[in-house]
Amino acid sequence: MFVRIYKKMVNGKVYKTAYLAEGKRVGKKIVVTHLLNISHLPEEQIQSLNIAMKAQKAGKQIVSVDALQSQHYAKISNSRQVGALYVFYQLAKQIGLDVILNNALFLFMVIARVIHPASKRSTAIYAERLPIKEIMNINTNFDENNLYQAMDNVILRQEKIEDTLFENLNSEKNDLFLYDVTSSYFEGEKNELSDYGYNRDGKKGKKQIVIGLLTASDGTPVSIEVFKGNTSDTKTFKSQIEKVCKRFKVKRVTMVGDKGMIKSTQTEQLSTEDFHYITTITKPQIRSLINKGVLDIQLFDNELMEVTVDGERYIMRRNQQRAQENKKTRQDKINKIKELANLKNEYFVKHKKADYQKGLKEIQNKALNLHINNLVDIKLEEDIIKVNDIKESIEYDMLLDGCYCIKTDLIEPQVKKEVIHERYKSLSQVEQDFKKMKTTHLEVRPIYHTKENRTRGHVFLVMLALRLLNEFIKKTCEMEEPIDELISSLNEVVCVDEEIGGVIITRVIKPAGIAEKVLEKLGIQIPEVLGTVCANDF
Numbered sequence: 001m002f003v004r005i006y007k008k009m010v011n012g013k014v015y016k017t018a019y020l021a022e023g024k025r026v027g028k029k030i031v032v033t034h035l036l037n038i039s040h041l042p043e044e045q046i047q048s049l050n051i052a053m054k055a056q057k058a059g060k061q062i063v064s065v066d067a068l069q070s071q072h073y074a075k076i077s078n079s080r081q082v083g084a085l086y087v088f089y090q091l092a093k094q095i096g097l098d099v100i101l102n103n104a105l106f107l108f109m110v111i112a113r114v115i116h117p118a119s120k121r122s123t124a125i126y127a128e129r130l131p132i133k134e135i136m137n138i139n140t141n142f143d144e145n146n147l148y149q150a151m152d153n154v155i156l157r158q159e160k161i162e163d164t165l166f167e168n169l170n171s172e173k174n175d176l177f178l179y180d181v182t183s184s185y186f187e188g189e190k191n192e193l194s195d196y197g198y199n200r201d202g203k204k205g206k207k208q209i210v211i212g213l214l215t216a217s218d219g220t221p222v223s224i225e226v227f228k229g230n231t232s233d234t235k236t237f238k239s240q241i242e243k244v245c246k247r248f249k250v251k252r253v254t255m256v257g258d259k260g261m262i263k264s265t266q267t268e269q270l271s272t273e274d275f276h277y278i279t280t281i282t283k284p285q286i287r288s289l290i291n292k293g294v295l296d297i298q299l300f301d302n303e304l305m306e307v308t309v310d311g312e313r314y315i316m317r318r319n320q321q322r323a324q325e326n327k328k329t330r331q332d333k334i335n336k337i338k339e340l341a342n343l344k345n346e347y348f349v350k351h352k353k354a355d356y357q358k359g360l361k362e363i364q365n366k367a368l369n370l371h372i373n374n375l376v377d378i379k380l381e382e383d384i385i386k387v388n389d390i391k392e393s394i395e396y397d398m399l400l401d402g403c404y405c406i407k408t409d410l411i412e413p414q415v416k417k418e419v420i421h422e423r424y425k426s427l428s429q430v431e432q433d434f435k436k437m438k439t440t441h442l443e444v445r446p447i448y449h450t451k452e453n454r455t456r457g458h459v460f461l462v463m464l465a466l467r468l469l470n471e472f473i474k475k476t477c478e479m480e481e482p483i484d485e486l487i488s489s490l491n492e493v494v495c496v497d498e499e500i501g502g503v504i505i506t507r508v509i510k511p512a513g514i515a516e517k518v519l520e521k522l523g524i525q526i527p528e529v530l531g532t533v534c535a536n537d538f
Contacts, residue, residue, distance in 0.1 A: 001035065003050040018046050020505070020529060035529045041503060049503045075499040082508055083493025083515055084115040085130050086526050091471050097464065100164045104138050105150035106461070113465035114472075115487055117443040120144040120151075131495050134506050134530035148454065155457035159247060162223045165467075166248050169216060176217040176254045176423060179240050179261065180430040181233050183208045184438065184445055192452040195229035201438075209447075211434075211459060212236045214243065219429030220470065222248075224463040226456050237266045241275060254278060254410065256427050267409070278408045278424050281314075286405050289314070300403045306417045315406040315417045323402025330397065333370045334389065340366060341378070341385045348383055356383055363387070433470075437462055441469055441483065475522050481514060489514035495530055506530040 004021040007014055018041070019034040038046060088111045092098050101107050112123045121144040132138045154161070166174070185203040186194045194207035201208070208229040215221050223243060227236055237257070244250050254276040255262065262270075262279035270277050281289075289295040299305040300318040307314045344359045360380045367373040375397060377388045406424050437444045444462045449455045469483075476486055493515050495508045508526050511519055519525065 003038070003046065004032070004034070005046070005050075020049075022528070035527065036531070038503075049500060076496050077499070078497040079494050080129055080131050080496075081491050081493070082131055082135070082495040082530070083490035083511060083519075083526065084487055085111060085132065086135055086493075087490055087519070087522060087524055088114055088468055088472070089135055090524050091468050091522075095165075095467070095471065096168055097165075097468070100161055100168075101154060101464075103150055103154050104136055105142065105147060106154045108132060108136060108138060109147055109150070109461055110464045110468065113442055113462060114469050115491060117441075119448055120147045123147060131506060131530055134495075151454060151457040151461065155453055155460060158456070158460050163247055166216075166222045169220065169222075174216060174248075175250060175252050176256065177222075177240075177244060178215045178217065178219065178256045178427050178430045179212065179237070180258065180427065180434070181210055181212045181227075181236055181261070182434045182438065183210050183229065184447065186447060188450070190450045191447070191455060192450065193226060193228050193455050197228075197230040198232070209455065209459075210236065211444075212240065213430055213433060213463070214240055215430055215433065217423070217426060219426065219433065221433065221463050221467050224459055226459050233261050234263060234266060237261060238269050241269055245275075252276075254423070256423055258427060271409075276408065276410050278406060278410070278420055280424065281405050281407050283400050283403075286400060286403065289405075295405070297399060300400075304417050304421055308411075311409060311411070313408050313410065313417070313420070315408070315420055317404060317421070319402045319404070321402070322404075326401040327398065330372065330375070330394070333372045334376060334387075337363060337367050337370070337372065337376055337378070338387045341387045345384055348385075356380055356385075360385055433466055436469060437466055442466060472522075476518060479517065479521060486514065486518050490518060493526065 001020060001022050004019045006017045006019075008017070009015075016039070018038045020036040020038050021032050021034050023030045023032045025031075038049070041049075089098075089107075092107060092111065097110070098104075098107055101110075108127065109120070109123060112118070112126060116123070116126050118126065124142060124144045124147055127138075127140050127142070132140060183197065183200045185199060185201050185206040185208045187206070189207065191207065191209070193209045196207055197210065199206065199208055210227040210229060210231045210233075212225045212227065213221060214223040214225075223240075225236070225239065240255070244253050244255075252274070255270060256278045257266075259280045259282055262277050267277055286295065290297055294309050295307060295314060295316065299307070300316050302318060302320065305316050307316075341363050344363060348354050348356065348359065357380070360378070363385055364373065364378050367376055367378060375390055375393050377386075377390055379386055406420060408420055410420060436442055442462050442465050444459065447455060447458060449458055472487075473483060476483075479486060481489075493509065493511045495506050498505045498507050507529055510528075511526065
């Protein structure tokens with residue numbers, strides 16, 4: 001590197017512009033690149049830096065302690081992680097998140113949730129390990145209270161932010177939305193939104209909140225909403241219709257949801273807005289339609305088949321792999337009941353005064369919980385619990401192994417059955433998003449907040465982090481390494497403060513290995529120099 005100084009005379013006055021520059025050979029030519037404008041530095045610092053750069057170029061690195069302490073030679077200090085912060089800040093700018101949020105601290109929390117998910121206090125401490133001043137122009141003298149304040153300010157504008165993000169999707173046809181809900185449990189009791197309800201986390205006896213995520217057809221998150229923990233799936237649905245209609249101002253919409261989400265009441269709500277739906281029906285509903293002659297079991301095959309009745313289309317298929325899984329699951333459950341019965345019989349042998357009817361009831365209740373009470377005959381004979389297969393019932397149950405049926409009011413020939421099938425399969429993207437939010441990447445739990453607005457703010461923050469993470473995954477999907485490994489490799493890219501000639505230069509150590517490949521795949525280049533400042537300003 002070297003210092004390049006330009007002089008220009010205007011109206012008899014000389015103006016100087018100084019750059020930190022670097023020359024690289026490209027073919028037979030030397031191409032000079034200006035790394036940083038250093039004109040803001042005092043004249044004596046620029047000259048001192050110029051002398052030091054020339055000394056380094058001439059190889060005058062004297063090994064004596066006095067020479068190393070001289071202002072003409074570099075002193076290295078303050079190594080900080082830069083790669084992941086810089087990359088996700090650039091991704092945020094690419095989707096306009098920096099301008100839309102208009103809150104640098106909140107944006108930092110969004111990025112930190114991707115690269116280092118932790119509490120607000122830990123996030124504030126983590127900032128000290130990053131060059132956020134050089135990259136995001138944020139001073140590091142903040143604590144968790146400043147982060148809470150930033151979150152409080154942003155959550156007041158959640159709807160406006162979501163509306164703008166939706167407008168910026170740059171899609172000509174944003175007419176298909178995917179919607180699903182999940183829950184997140186609490187260890188404490190004091191959260192204003194928490195309540196007891198159907199818990200999807202297997203944490204019985206714990207309060208929870210319900211989270212509804214709305215995405216575009218490609219899985220891009222467009223809105224998130226937090227409900228009280230006792231809210232049923234179907235009761236969250238109406239607000240999504242109003243959101244798409246009134247806020248997003250979409251005229252013709254198809255909502256995709258699973259069989260627990262879109263039922264008869266929800267289809268009526270959709271019809272009042274001239275919206276459409278794609279969902280599935282349960283196996284008992286499939287059996288009922290077969291018994292009524294609406295559907296034919298023979299239509300369930302490897303190929304898609306369909307039937308239209310009273311304006312509703314039923315699209316059917318049998319998945320052979322899923323059929324084998326259903327068969328194995330059923331047999332595993334039956335074997336489990338028989339194993340429990342054998343253990344209970346062993347207990348009876350050792351305890352002659354045991355309550356045999358109570359033991360029988362326990363096994364019967366277990367079969368009921370496993371939904372196989374109609375497939376096995378459980379009875380007590382001569383103080384022994386016997387479990388026998390009901391072959392006719394098992395064979396009847398097997399008829400629908402691997403079968404599923406999609407229900408929609410989209411008519412032919414406007415939308416072909418293959419398109420509807422693919423659109424329903426897209427719902428799995430929302431399930432994957434929930435997995436990223438809750439377990440694999442973003443860790444929405446544990447939720448440390450008690451106030452309603454901060455709970456909503458925290459969940460909204462995680463949704464925006466999900467948006468950034470999905471952008472990253474989309475651009476690096478061809479790479480073999482796991483996502484966590486790719487992000488970790490970026491965190492290994494560091495910058496150091498190099499004091500030379502009385503000037504501190506924040507220089508990036510050249511990325512290597514996986515990090516270099518990630519940056520190349522993203523099309524992002526981290527500057528070699530992030531900034532300069534006079535040493536005596538510290």
